[in-house]
Amino acid sequence: MSDASQRLIFENADVRGEIVQLDQVLAAICEHHAYPPAVARLLGEAAAAAALMCATIRSDGVLSLQVEGGEEAAVSMLLVQIDAADGTLRGTARYRGEPGRGGLAELCAGGRLAITIEPEEGQRYQGVVGLDEGGLAATLEGYFRDSEQLPTRLHLACDGRRAGGLLLQRLPASGGTRPTEDDPDAWDRIGYLAETLTDRELLERPAHEVLHRLFHQETVRVFEPRTLAFQCRCSAGRIASILRGLGREEVEQVLAEEGVVEVRCQFCGATYRYDRVDVAQVLSDSSAAPGSDRYH
Numbered sequence: 001m002s003d004a005s006q007r008l009i010f011e012n013a014d015v016r017g018e019i020v021q022l023d024q025v026l027a028a029i030c031e032h033h034a035y036p037p038a039v040a041r042l043l044g045e046a047a048a049a050a051a052l053m054c055a056t057i058r059s060d061g062v063l064s065l066q067v068e069g070g071e072e073a074a075v076s077m078l079l080v081q082i083d084a085a086d087g088t089l090r091g092t093a094r095y096r097g098e099p100g101r102g103g104l105a106e107l108c109a110g111g112r113l114a115i116t117i118e119p120e121e122g123q124r125y126q127g128v129v130g131l132d133e134g135g136l137a138a139t140l141e142g143y144f145r146d147s148e149q150l151p152t153r154l155h156l157a158c159d160g161r162r163a164g165g166l167l168l169q170r171l172p173a174s175g176g177t178r179p180t181e182d183d184p185d186a187w188d189r190i191g192y193l194a195e196t197l198t199d200r201e202l203l204e205r206p207a208h209e210v211l212h213r214l215f216h217q218e219t220v221r222v223f224e225p226r227t228l229a230f231q232c233r234c235s236a237g238r239i240a241s242i243l244r245g246l247g248r249e250e251v252e253q254v255l256a257e258e259g260v261v262e263v264r265c266q267f268c269g270a271t272y273r274y275d276r277v278d279v280a281q282v283l284s285d286s287s288a289a290p291g292s293d294r295y296h
Contacts, residue, residue: 004225005051005087006207011219013186014171019207020051020228022163028230029091032269037160038099038107039075044158045104045136046080047091048165051228052154053115053140056169060085061119067131070110074099078108085120088231092266104139105131113139144169153191157199164202166210168194190218232268239263239272240282248283255279 005020026044035043050065057063060083067078073096080091099107108131116126127147132138137154144152151170157163170187193214201210211222243251243261254261261274274282 003228004207005055005228006211006225007055007223008211008215009221009223010186010190010215011221013183013190013218014173015168015187015190016171017166017168018052018055019167019211020048020165021202021207022047022051022228023161025089025228025230026158026161026163029089029267033092035093036095036099038101039093039095040160041158042075042078042104042107042136043080043091043093044160044163045156045165046078047089048156048158048163049136049140049154050080050082050089050091051087052165052167054082054084054087055167055226057084057117059119059122061117064114064116064118066114066116067104067108068111068114069108073107073109073111074102075107082228083231086231087226087228089228090230090232090267103133103135105133105135113143115143151187153194155194155197155202157202159199159203162203166194166197166202190215193218232265232270234265234268234270236272243274243279243282251279251283 002023008017064081069076075095077094082089129143137156144150153168155166263272
């Protein structure tokens, strides 16, 4: 199972889980960027985390994980988005200089993490938490504990080429708020088993082998894998709307200085070029965007 997520439920234990592995998705996210290894690893962990969290929301929409680093942080911004409807991801990062080794809290020093859910219908939700010294997994465990009141265990791994994650959550018991009385030690036992998982196993072994190695003594129901893919949502229409939002004066100033307005998508690397005729069309027609091939 590559570039997929898979749901699992522990029967009679009020525990659910999700495992995700990313290969080509991470390659596509990094394809147009020469990210230093430390940044690529952070981005991969964030992509795996977004896919895991997406499985916990109950509606279609877009889930975003965004880290904003402090003023002196080596990584000033990290953003991953996943569309819950079709399982497509995209991500990007901004950094200063050549970030060396370090985890989330070190590379994004003084920063915070925002989790945003934008459903197709209903109200937008956002939660903001500080960064845990233990990394992104520990930060998200704290978010689930404090904001969602769901005890959660997360294991995230990335070697710059592949990324993976395992999420376990203890749910309210079907008859109350305590763990199932028939197996009160289930949550702790399952957690101890999960702690034996290594990064190398998660990244290199197929998901079914990982789950069997960890939980073969438990009664686990495993669902069909869900395919994940990279896809950017940029388009000529979206870029044209951005230019109109900037205003005529600013766009025409860039045109006068550069002879062309060029916009590059941070996610997929696509370049959109607008000459004087194109700019005039965009600014005069708010209902249509230029459609020639050079915009793609």
